[in-house]
Amino acid sequence: MKIPQIPLSSPDITEPEIEAVVATLRSPHLSLGPRLTEFEATFTHLTGVEHAVAVSSGTAGLHLAMLALGIGPAHEVIVPSFTFIATANAIRYVGATPVFVDIDPITLNLSPAAVEQTITRRTRAILAVHTFGVPADMPALAAIAKRNNLALIEDACEALGGTIRTTSGIRAVGGFGDIAVFAFYPNKQITTGEGGVIVTRSAELAAHMRSLRNQGRSSSDTWLQHTELGYNYRLSEIACTLGIGQMKRLPEILTRREQIARHYHRELASVTELILPSLEIRNARISWFVYVVRLAKSFTSSDRDLILQNLEQAGIGCGCYFAPIHLQPAYTYLLQSAFLPVTEFVAGRTIALPFFNRIHESQIATVCDALKLAIQRIS
DSSP, X not given: OOOOSBOSOOOOOOHHHHHHHHHHHTSSOSBSSHHHHHHHHHHHHHHOOXXXXXXXXXXXXXXXXXXXXXXXXXXXXXXXXXXXXXXXXXXXXXXXXXXXXXXXXXXXXXXXXXXXXXXXXXXXEEEXXXXXXXXXXHHHHHHHHHHTTOEEEEEOXXXXXXXXXXXXXXXXXXXXXXXXXXXXXXTSSSOXXXXXXXEESOHHHHHHHHHHHBTTXXXXXXXXXXXXXXXXXXXXXXXXXXXHHHHXXXXXXXXXXXXXXXXXXXHHTTOTTEEOOOSOBTTEEOOOOOEEEEEOTTSOHHHHHHHHHHHHHTTBOOBOOOOOGXXXXXXXXXXXXXXXXXXXXXXXXXXXXXXXXXXXXXXXXXXXXXXXXXXXXXX
C-alpha cells in the first residue's frame, strides 16, 4: 500500500514525553503503579467527576461500563449507527441488543426526539456518542434517561476536552452520564498508543470496574484470589506516563486543532459542492477530533468514492467516516429494524481530510487544492 505524503493523522509526541517514558522503563513499576494513579487523577480534575479508571482501550472501557451497569441479554441499548463499530460491539459483548437511532443532520449526534420514540420496555440504557468531538445534547438526553429510568453512558472517545454550557454553568464532556469513556488511540487528541479512561460519580461502579479490569480481583483480594470473572484490561505505567505528559499539553492541543479546523474552513468556504462542519455549536465547545466535509446532495456515494481515490492517488490520506454500523456485514441481522435515512444520506457523502497537530498550512493548502480538483473532475 502506498504511504501518503500527507497522512490522515499523526501522533504528536514530544522529547520530554519520550524521556519520561524512558524514566518509567528504568523504574521498578511497569504496571499498577504510581503513574496509573496520577493519570487517572488528571481525568477527575478535567471532568469534575470523582472517580476515574484507566483501561487498555476505549473499547475495553465501554465493555466494562456495560458489565458494571448490569446490562445483559434481556436488554436493549439505544445507540447511533453513525459511529465507530466498537461502540455497538460493546453492547453485543454482554449479549444485549443495540437499537440504532438516527442522528441530527447538523451535529451528527443522536437525535433526542428519535431516542425518545425508540424506548421500549426492554430499553436499559442510552449510549450517546460525541461524534467527531462535537458534544451531544446531553441535557436533553439526560432528561430523557431520568424520565424513563435508564442508564446514560457517554462515549466521549472522540471528545476529550469538549464542554457544554448548562443552566448551572459550563460542564465537561464526560460529566453527564452514569459512566463516560475516553480513548487515546494515536489519531485522538492525546495518545497513550492504546488506552482509555472511564469516569463515574459512583464509588461502587468505579470499584467494580477496577476489579473487572484486573482479572476480577477486589481491593481485598490477594494476587491469586479473584472475586468475579474479570479481564486483563489494565493500562501500563508506560502508557500512563505518556498520557500524563500529553494531558499537560491538552489546552494547547485543543487550541491548535481548532486553528487547523478554521484554516480548512477558510480554504474551502467558497466550494459550493461541500457542506463544511460547523465551527460553532450552540452552548458547546467542540474538541476537534477530525475534520470531515460532506458532499452536497447532488453527489452520490460513488462520486465520493471516486474523490477519495483521486486524493489517495495524489498522496493525501483520507477516509469515509463513518460507514454506518447497521449496514456492515457483522450487523445485517439487525437491518430490518433500522430505518435511518439521515445516517445513510450523510455517511455516503463524508470525506475525512488530513487532521493532526503538526500539519502545516502549506499541507492544508495542498489538500484543499487536490480536493477541489477531484470535485471538478466529476462535476
